Amino acid sequence: MTALVTAAIAGGGLAGCECARRLARAGVAVTLYEMKPGSYSPAHTSPDLAELVCSNSLRSDDIASGVGLLKQEMRELDSLVMQVAEATRVPAGKALAVDRELFARRMTEAMEAEPNITVVRREISSIHAPELAAADVAVVAAGPLASAPLAASLAAVVGSDHLYFYDAIAPIIAAESIDTTIAFQGSRYDEGEGDYLNCPMNREEYEAFHAALLAAEKAPTHEFEKEIHFEGCMPIEALAERGERTLVFGPFKPVGFTDPRTGLRPYAIVQLRAENLNRTAYNLVGCQTKLKYGEQERVFRMIPGLANAEFVRHGSMHRNTYVNAPLVLADDLALRPHRHVHLAGQITGVEGYVESAACGLWLGMLLAARALGRDLPQPPVHTALGALLHHLRTPAKNFQPSNVNFGLMPELTQRARKRDRKALYAERARASFAAWLEGVPGLEK
Numbered sequence: 001m002t003a004l005v006t007a008a009i010a011g012g013g014l015a016g017c018e019c020a021r022r023l024a025r026a027g028v029a030v031t032l033y034e035m036k037p038g039s040y041s042p043a044h045t046s047p048d049l050a051e052l053v054c055s056n057s058l059r060s061d062d063i064a065s066g067v068g069l070l071k072q073e074m075r076e077l078d079s080l081v082m083q084v085a086e087a088t089r090v091p092a093g094k095a096l097a098v099d100r101e102l103f104a105r106r107m108t109e110a111m112e113a114e115p116n117i118t119v120v121r122r123e124i125s126s127i128h129a130p131e132l133a134a135a136d137v138a139v140v141a142a143g144p145l146a147s148a149p150l151a152a153s154l155a156a157v158v159g160s161d162h163l164y165f166y167d168a169i170a171p172i173i174a175a176e177s178i179d180t181t182i183a184f185q186g187s188r189y190d191e192g193e194g195d196y197l198n199c200p201m202n203r204e205e206y207e208a209f210h211a212a213l214l215a216a217e218k219a220p221t222h223e224f225e226k227e228i229h230f231e232g233c234m235p236i237e238a239l240a241e242r243g244e245r246t247l248v249f250g251p252f253k254p255v256g257f258t259d260p261r262t263g264l265r266p267y268a269i270v271q272l273r274a275e276n277l278n279r280t281a282y283n284l285v286g287c288q289t290k291l292k293y294g295e296q297e298r299v300f301r302m303i304p305g306l307a308n309a310e311f312v313r314h315g316s317m318h319r320n321t322y323v324n325a326p327l328v329l330a331d332d333l334a335l336r337p338h339r340h341v342h343l344a345g346q347i348t349g350v351e352g353y354v355e356s357a358a359c360g361l362w363l364g365m366l367l368a369a370r371a372l373g374r375d376l377p378q379p380p381v382h383t384a385l386g387a388l389l390h391h392l393r394t395p396a397k398n399f400q401p402s403n404v405n406f407g408l409m410p411e412l413t414q415r416a417r418k419r420d421r422k423a424l425y426a427e428r429a430r431a432s433f434a435a436w437l438e439g440v441p442g443l444e445k
């Protein structure tokens with residue numbers, strides 16, 4: 001293998017900047033290609049690097065949450081995004097929110113000031129582009145709105161079945177917040193292994209839910225997202241608009257079910273499908289939605305059994321370019337069909353600002369270790385970073401991007417009261433992370 005001396009990175013977003021800095025600090029000469037200001041994605045507007053395209057929040061700072069834990073691990077790994085976020089922080093209660101413009105400005109200054117980084121404002125239009133081929137290693141960190149030619153070349157390499165352009169996500173609920181005296185386990189006509197939890201609705205409950213769904217406030221649609229939805233991933237509110245009983249004949253079809261509480265067939269059934277092997281989180285089948293987050297909580301909590309539902313992830317529908325990582329990426333995030341090119345950030349199948357930055361940081365660390373002739377063991381799956389990376393290696397019938405959450409980690413081995421569980425996950429993760437860090441020789445910062 002040739003020594004790693006030069007690197008080319010396509011995309012100066014959160015992942016690209018983290019990755020570039022880590023490589024540069026290991027002595028690798030990095031060229032960071034950013035297509036702005038010559039060309040902008042439909043959501044980017046600032047010429048600066050690491051632009052936060054929507055919210056200015058990097059979410060909870062509470063260590064007893066997946067994202068709070070991930071941020072703490074990133075701080076301990078000397079993350080640039082965490083340092084700049086801290087320096088540009090604005091008050092936001094328990095969340096880490098930043099002054100968006102100042103954040104991007106400081107990130108840009110940090111990239112431009114790094115002696116081993118050259119920022120080139122140019123679009124990379126193919127993963128076979130000479131700029132990438134000429135470097136010892138190439139990273140594509142072009143984000144969920146990667147430019148069309150680059151995305152097309154990626155699709156050609158991984159196969160169009162393994163590159164997705166649109167995300168239709170139903171809300172995901174913490175298992176322990178589901179009332180299992182109402183929701184019952186079982187499959188239609190008792191076929192299969194009873195993998196689903198089912199929330200039965202009587203007519204009155206369904207009609208109230210349907211009315212609330214129609215009246216609820218929707219998130220605004222970006223101009224570029226006004227795409228025709230495939231029938232299979234229509235937002236539930238759009239389906240509900242077709243008629244009062246459309247859901248009953250569609251995703252909420254009750255045939256083949258008997259409610260064990262009444263011995264009767266319910267008027268409608270909302271099915272919940274386990275999100276992970278530990279069954280710590282459940283997906284509301286067919287409930288992909290564009291409702292505002294607060295409205296999702298209000299409306300979906302009207303479903304019997306979900307009155308106290310805790311949302312691990314809200315539903316959303318937006319343009320999102322990402323690969324089927326478990327099939328097309330190797331453990332070092334290199335494209336299996338084209339090992340010279342690695343992916344980082346949201347395009348790998350992680351979801352969110354913090355997760356994208358963490359992914360770039362990890363790849364930068366891994367490649368930096370390689371440049372220094374060292375091995376870097378994967379972080380354990382009990383840590384937030386390890387769990388997130390494990391998601392990218394876990395094959396799924398319908399692979400979807402994921403935020404970091406405790407549901408991606410192995411179940412706790414001890415029995416614990418509900419209110420203690422998050423703290424226990426966090427405690428275990430902290431210990432696991434510390435042990436891992438200790439075993440990593442000369443971690444390059």
Ligand SMILES: Cc1cc2nc3c(=O)[nH]c(=O)nc-3n(C[C@H](O)[C@H](O)[C@H](O)COP(=O)(O)OP(=O)(O)OC[C@H]3O[C@@H](n4cnc5c(N)ncnc54)[C@H](O)[C@@H]3O)c2cc1C
Binds near residue numbers: 010044050055142147
């Ligand atoms: C509309 C929208 C809203 C979002 N809102 C949120 C939110 O509120 N909170 C949250 O946590 N996450 C949000 N996300 C999800 C996601 O976490 C962010 O998009 C995040 O910025 C992804 O980080 P990244 O580094 O992978 O990509 P980006 O930050 O998007 O960076 C990619 C960079 O690559 C550049 N680029 C693209 N193509 C090329 C090319 N061919 N050549 C050179 N440069 C190129 C782009 O200009 C961009 O600067 C949102 C996503 C979208 C699409």
